[in-house]
Amino acid sequence: MARLKLGSGRAAVAPYAVTIFLSAFLVFQVQPIIAKFILPWFGGGSAVWTATQLFFQIALLGGYAYAHLVSSRLSPKRQGGVHLILLITALAVLPIIPDKTWQPDSDVDPTLRIVALLAVTVGAPYLLLSTTGPLVQQWFAREHPGRNPYVLYALSNAGSLIGLLAYPLVVERFVGLTGQAWTWSVGYAIFAALCGYLAWRSRTTAPAPIEATDTPDAGAQPVGIANVALWAALPACAVVLLLAVTTQITQDVAAMPLLWVLPLSIYLFTFILCFSGDRWYEPQTYGIGLAIALGMGWWVLDNVIIAIAVQIAIYSFLLFFGCMALHGELTRVRPAARHLTAYYLLISTGGALGGVFVALIAPRVFDGYWEYHVALIGAGALAVIARGLDEWRRRKVGRRTSLDLVPSVPGLRAAVGVASIVGVLVLSFALWRQVESRYRGIEVMGRNFYGSVRIYQAFIGDPQLQQRVMEHGRILHGFQFVSPERRAARTGYYGRLSGAGLAINERRATLDRPMRIGVLGLGAGMLAAYGQQGDTVDIYEINPMVLDLAESPFTYLADARARGANVEVYIGDGRLVLEQQLEAGSKQFDVLLLDAFSSDSVPVHLLTEQAFDIYQRHMAPGGVIAANISNRHVDLRPVLRGVGAKKGLEVAWVQGYPDSFEGYFQTDWVLLGDRAFLDRTQIAAATGQWNEKKPILWTDDRSNLFSILRFR
Numbered sequence: 001m002a003r004l005k006l007g008s009g010r011a012a013v014a015p016y017a018v019t020i021f022l023s024a025f026l027v028f029q030v031q032p033i034i035a036k037f038i039l040p041w042f043g044g045g046s047a048v049w050t051a052t053q054l055f056f057q058i059a060l061l062g063g064y065a066y067a068h069l070v071s072s073r074l075s076p077k078r079q080g081g082v083h084l085i086l087l088i089t090a091l092a093v094l095p096i097i098p099d100k101t102w103q104p105d106s107d108v109d110p111t112l113r114i115v116a117l118l119a120v121t122v123g124a125p126y127l128l129l130s131t132t133g134p135l136v137q138q139w140f141a142r143e144h145p146g147r148n149p150y151v152l153y154a155l156s157n158a159g160s161l162i163g164l165l166a167y168p169l170v171v172e173r174f175v176g177l178t179g180q181a182w183t184w185s186v187g188y189a190i191f192a193a194l195c196g197y198l199a200w201r202s203r204t205t206a207p208a209p210i211e212a213t214d215t216p217d218a219g220a221q222p223v224g225i226a227n228v229a230l231w232a233a234l235p236a237c238a239v240v241l242l243l244a245v246t247t248q249i250t251q252d253v254a255a256m257p258l259l260w261v262l263p264l265s266i267y268l269f270t271f272i273l274c275f276s277g278d279r280w281y282e283p284q285t286y287g288i289g290l291a292i293a294l295g296m297g298w299w300v301l302d303n304v305i306i307a308i309a310v311q312i313a314i315y316s317f318l319l320f321f322g323c324m325a326l327h328g329e330l331t332r333v334r335p336a337a338r339h340l341t342a343y344y345l346l347i348s349t350g351g352a353l354g355g356v357f358v359a360l361i362a363p364r365v366f367d368g369y370w371e372y373h374v375a376l377i378g379a380g381a382l383a384v385i386a387r388g389l390d391e392w393r394r395r396k397v398g399r400r401t402s403l404d405l406v407p408s409v410p411g412l413r414a415a416v417g418v419a420s421i422v423g424v425l426v427l428s429f430a431l432w433r434q435v436e437s438r439y440r441g442i443e444v445m446g447r448n449f450y451g452s453v454r455i456y457q458a459f460i461g462d463p464q465l466q467q468r469v470m471e472h473g474r475i476l477h478g479f480q481f482v483s484p485e486r487r488a489a490r491t492g493y494y495g496r497l498s499g500a501g502l503a504i505n506e507r508r509a510t511l512d513r514p515m516r517i518g519v520l521g522l523g524a525g526m527l528a529a530y531g532q533q534g535d536t537v538d539i540y541e542i543n544p545m546v547l548d549l550a551e552s553p554f555t556y557l558a559d560a561r562a563r564g565a566n567v568e569v570y571i572g573d574g575r576l577v578l579e580q581q582l583e584a585g586s587k588q589f590d591v592l593l594l595d596a597f598s599s600d601s602v603p604v605h606l607l608t609e610q611a612f613d614i615y616q617r618h619m620a621p622g623g624v625i626a627a628n629i630s631n632r633h634v635d636l637r638p639v640l641r642g643v644g645a646k647k648g649l650e651v652a653w654v655q656g657y658p659d660s661f662e663g664y665f666q667t668d669w670v671l672l673g674d675r676a677f678l679d680r681t682q683i684a685a686a687t688g689q690w691n692e693k694k695p696i697l698w699t700d701d702r703s704n705l706f707s708i709l710r711f712r
Contacts, residue, residue, distance in 0.1 A: 016140045019194045022122050023132035024159030024164075024436055026187050031056055032260060034096060034181045040605030040700070041103045042110050043542045043573055046250035050359045051114040057239065057348070057355035058115070059123060063130030064348040071138045080199040082137070083128075087192040087199070091122040094185040097178065098120075101102045102498060103576065103592060109449045111359055125188050132156075132195060134344040139202045142338075157272040164261045164268065168706065182230050182711075227237020228388055229444035231346035237378040239354030242267045244372035246320045247358075248314060262312070263319055270323035274331045281328030281602055283387055289381055291423055293321040297376050298430055308633045308709065312703075322379040329386035359635065360469040363634040367445045368438060368452045369473065373431040380424040389416065395668050443553065444470070450543040455553060457482065464661065467552060467663070471548075472523045478524025480554050481663070488559050490529045491663035493595070493628055499654035503626040504530045504590050506680050516588055516620065520574035520606065522546050522596035525556035531565030538587060539567070540574035547571060575606055579614050588620040594627040602634060608698045612643050624673040625649070630665065633691070635708045640670040642695035652678045652687045 011513040013129035031402070035052045042048045102117040104110050115144040133156045142150060171180055183614065246263045273280040300311060335343050362371040377430035439445070444455040453472050464486070481487050494500045509516055514534030519527050522541035531537045537560060541547055547569055550557055560567045570577050574596070592615055596603055605611060606626075615625055628637040628661045629636040637653055644651035671678060677686070696707065 001288040003705055005706075008122055011142075013144070015194065015198055016136055017155060018491045019191065019198055020132055020136055020156045021159035022187070022191050022194065024156040026184060027126065027129045027188075027192060028049070028163035028264070029184055030096065030122055030126060030162040031093050031169060031264075031497060031617065032172075033177070033184060034098070034118060035176060035260070037098050037174075038102075038114065038117065038572070040603070042114060043450060044602065045450055045689075046247050046453070047111075047363075048114065048358075049250065049579045050247065051111045052118060054111070054242060054355040054359035055115045055118040056126065057352040058125050059119075059702065060120065060130045060350040061348040063127045064134055064345045066127070067128050067131040067133075067135040067138070067304075068342060069296050071135060076139075076142065076202050079139075081136075083199040084196050086124075086128055086619070087196050087598075089191060090128050091192060093121065093124050094188065095181050096125070096185055097181045102563070104572070109363075111363075111449060128349075129188070129191065129409045135200060136195070137340060139198060142202070156277065157268050161265055161268045161272060164265045168704075177534065197661045199332060216363060226389055227335070227423065228346060230330070230333050230342055230382075230389075231273075233348035234326045234330045234382060234386065235347045236354040236357070237350075237375065237382050238267065239351045240358055240371060241319060241322050241326075241375040241379055243355065243358040243376040244369070245315045248372055249315055249370060250654075259312075262316065262664045266316055266319045267323050272318065272325045274324065274327040276388035278331070281324065281331065282350045283325075283328065283390075285326050286328060287383065287420070290325045290380070293318040294376055294380050294427055296373075297428065298434065299436055301372075307673060316667050322375075325383040326379060327337050327689075329383065330388050331502050333386070334402035335685070348496055363449060364449055367447045368435070368454070369447075373435060376431060376449055377424065377428050380427055384420045386423055387420070391405065395405075406688045416688075421661065442547060446545055447562060448543065448545050450545070453477075453543075453545055453549060455549060465661070465663075470546075470549060470554070477546075478526050478554070479528070479663070480524060481557065487555060488529055489663065490526075492526055493656075493657075493665050494526050494529070495656060495662065495664040495667075495686040497628050497682075498656035498664070498667045498672055499686075500527065500595075501530075501594070502683050502686060503669075503671055504623050506590065506617075506677070506682055507591050507622075510622065510677075511590065517579075517588045518587060518589040518592040518618065519595060520593070522550050523595070524554045525550040525560075527593060527595065528556040528560040528565070529590055531563065531566035531567055532558035535565040536543075537565055540577050541569060541571060542573050544571050573603075574613050575614060576616060582617055587618040588623075590623050591620055592619060592623065592625045597629050597631055597634075597636060602636075603703070604698065604703050605700065607636065607639050607643065608703060609643055609646055610649050616647060622674060622677065624671055624677060627672070629666070629670055630667045633709065634705060635679075635691075637668075637670060637691065638693040638696040638708060639698055640672065641690065642674050642697035645695055647672075649673060650678050652683060653690060654683065654686045655688045656686070 031052065036051055038052075039048050070082060074082065084308070098117060098121045102113065102120075104113060133152070137152050171183075173185065201348075215325060242263055246260060249263065250259045274553045295312050299433075300314045330347070356372050361581075362374075438454070441456045441460070442454055443457065444453075446453055451472050453470065455468060455470055458467045460467050463483055464481075467479040468482055471479045479492060481489055481491070490496060490501060497503070502513070504517065514536070516536045517538070517560070519529065519537065519539040521544065522539050522543075525539070526535055528539070537688040541550075550569075557567050580588075594606060596606055613627075619625070626693045627636070627640055629640070641651050643649075652671045656664065656669070658664050671683065678687070693708075
C-alpha cells in the first residue's frame with residue numbers, strides 16, 4: 001500500500017486524521033471503563049469481559065452496517081445531515097455511568113442483561129464512534145481521490161492501541177472510576193464537534209466518479225465468493241482466539257483491566273502492522289512463527305503450575321502470531337477502495353460472529369473451555385486455506401508469491417503445502433487427546449456463565465486417601481474423602497491449624513452459645529464441616545451449578561444439617577446479597593470467612609473499603625473476618641493490611657502447612673479482628689511476619705492488581 005501523503009494538503013487532511021484517531025481512542029477507553037463499573041455486579045469473573053466484548057463486537061457491526069448503508073444509499077448532503085443529527089442526539093446519554101437498577105436480581109445467565117445494560121448506557125455514542133473509520137474514510141476518499149484511505153484505518157488502530165495502553169498505565173492509576181466516566185464523556189463531546197464539522201463539510205463535497213475514489217493498489221483483489229468468505233472467517237477466528245486467550249489468562253488471576261488490555265493490545269497491534277503496508281506481513285516467516293506458537297499454545301494447557309509471567313508470555317506469543325497470520329491474510333484479500341465499507345462490514349460481521357460463538361454458543365454447547373481448542377485449530381486451518389488460495393490466485397495471474405522465496409528444489413513447494421496440512425491434523429489430534437484426557441474418570445461436568453466445573457475421583461483404590469474432587473476451570477475448589485469415616489474431615493484449605501480452623505475454634509472457645517458463621521464462596525461445602533449443633537452457617541455462592549453439586553454428590557452440607565446446624569445457601573454475589581440483607585438487620589456473624597480468592601479469578605470488589613463496610617455491619621461484637629488468600633498469582637496481604645488499617649482492625653497473617661495424608665494444603669489466611677483475639681496462643685503461634693510491601697487500600701473507585709501480582 002502507498003503511504004498517506006499529507007504534503008501541501010496537510011491542513012485539509014488533519015481534521016480527518018484527528019477525528020479518526022480520537023474516535024478510536026475513545027472506543028477502546030470506554031471498554032475497560034464500563035466493564036470495571038459492572039464487574040462487581042456480575043461476580044467479577046472473566047465471563048463479564050467476554051459479555052462486554054460481545055456487545056462491543058455487535059455494536060461495531062451495527063456501526064459498520066450504518067456506514068455502509070448511508071454511504072451507498074444516501075447522497076453526500078443527506079449523509080452529512082443524518083450523521084450530524086445522530087451525533088447531537090447521542091449526547092443525551094452522557095455521562096456513561098450505569099444505573100444500579102441493572103444489577104442482577106435472579107440467578108439466570110446474565111449475558112443478555114449485560115448486553116442490554118451496555119446498549120442503554122453506551123450504545124448510542126459507541127455506535128457512532130465505531131462508524132467513524134469507514135464513514136470518514138469514505139468522505140476522505142471522495143474529497144481526495146487518488147489518495148489511499150486504508151492507512152487511515154491503521155491510524156484508527158493506533159488510536160485504539162494508545163487508548164488501551166493508557167488505561168492501565170495512566171488512567172486507572174490516577175483517575176477514579178467516576179472521574180473516568182466524566183472525562184470520557186467530555187472526550188465524546190469534543191469528538192462529536194469534530195465529526196459534526198466533517199459531516200457538514202461532506203455535504204458540500206461534489207461526489208467524484210466511483211473509479212476515481214479507488215487508490216492504485218497492486219494488492220487489491222477482485223470481489224469473489226472465496227474472498228468475501230475470508231473477509232468474515234479470518235476476523236471471526238481472530239476474535240475467538242483473542243477471547244479464548246483472554247479467558248485462559250484471566251480465569252487464573254483476575255478479570256482486571258491490565259489482563260484484558262494486554263491481549264486486546266496485541267490483537268490491535270497486529271491490525272496496525274498488517275494494514276500499514278504489505279512489507280510488515282511476510283507469509284513464510286509468520287507461517288513458521290504460527291506453527292511454533294500453536295505448539296506452545298497446546299503445551300501450556302497441561303502446565304498450569306508454571307509462573308504466571310511465563311504463561312502470559314506464551315499466550316501473548318500465540319496471540320501475536322495467530323492474529324498476524326489471520327489479519328495478514330485478511331489484508332491480502334482486500335478489495336479496491338470503492339468496496340471498503342462492504343469490506344469493513346464483513347470484517348465486523350466476522351468479529352461479531354466470533355463474539356457470539358464465545359459468549360453465547362460455547363457456554364451452551366461445551367461443558368469445558370473448549371473454544372480455546374477450536375481457536376487453535378481454526379487459526380491453523382484458516383491460515384493454510386487462505387495461504388493456499390492466495391498462492392493459487394497470484395500464480396494464476398503471474399504475480400510473485402511467498403513460495404517464490406523457497407529455493408527451487410523439486411517437490412519442495414508441494415512438500416511445504418503437505419506439511420502445513422499434516423501439521424494442522426497433528427495439532428487437532430493432540431488437542432482432541434487433551435480434551436479426552438479431561439473426561440477420564442469424570443462423574444459430572446458442566447458449564448455456565450460463571451465457569452466450567454467437573455467432579456472426578458482421585459487416589460482410586462486407596463480406601464484412606466480416595467477423594468471426590470471438584471475443579472472449577474483448572475483450579476481445585478474442594479474435595480471430600482470417600483470413606484464414610486473420613487468424609488466429615490476438616491481438610492484442604494480448612495484444616496484445624498489453618499486460618500479458618502483457628503478463627504472458628506478460637507472464637508467458639510470465647511462463646512457460651514452456638515456460633516453464627518458466614519462464608520463467601522461455597523465450593524464443595526467443606527467449611528460446613530465446622531457446623532455443630534445449634535450453629536447457623538450462612539453461605540453465599542454466585543454459581544447455582546456449584547450449589548447443585550455441593551448438595552450431591554458431596555455431603556458436607558447434608559452432614560452439617562444432620563448434626564443440627566442450620567445451613568442456608570444464598571445464590572448471588574456475596575457482597576450484593578449481604579448488602580440487601582442489611583435491610584432486615586445485621587447477621588451478627590461471629591466469624592465471616594471470605595473464601596473467594598484462592599487461585600482462580602479474584603473478585604476485587606470483595607476486598608474494597610466499601611465491601612468491608614458491609615461486612616463490619618454484619619459482625620457481632622468481637623467478631624473475626626478471615627480471608628483465604630492462598631493464591632499462586634497474587635499477594636493480597638498488602639490489600640488486607642490496608643483495609644484493616646482503614647477500618648480499625650488488627651491484622652494477622654496465618655500460614656498452614658501441607659500434610660498429604662490429612663489432605664491439608666499449603667495455606668495463607670489473613671485474620672482481621674481485635675488485638676486480644678489475635679494474641680491468643682494458638683493464633684499467635686501460627687502468625688507469620690509481614691513482608692516489606694506497604695499497605696494498599698482499595699476502594700470501589702480505585703483498585704489495581706498489577707502491584708500485587710506474583711511474576712515468579
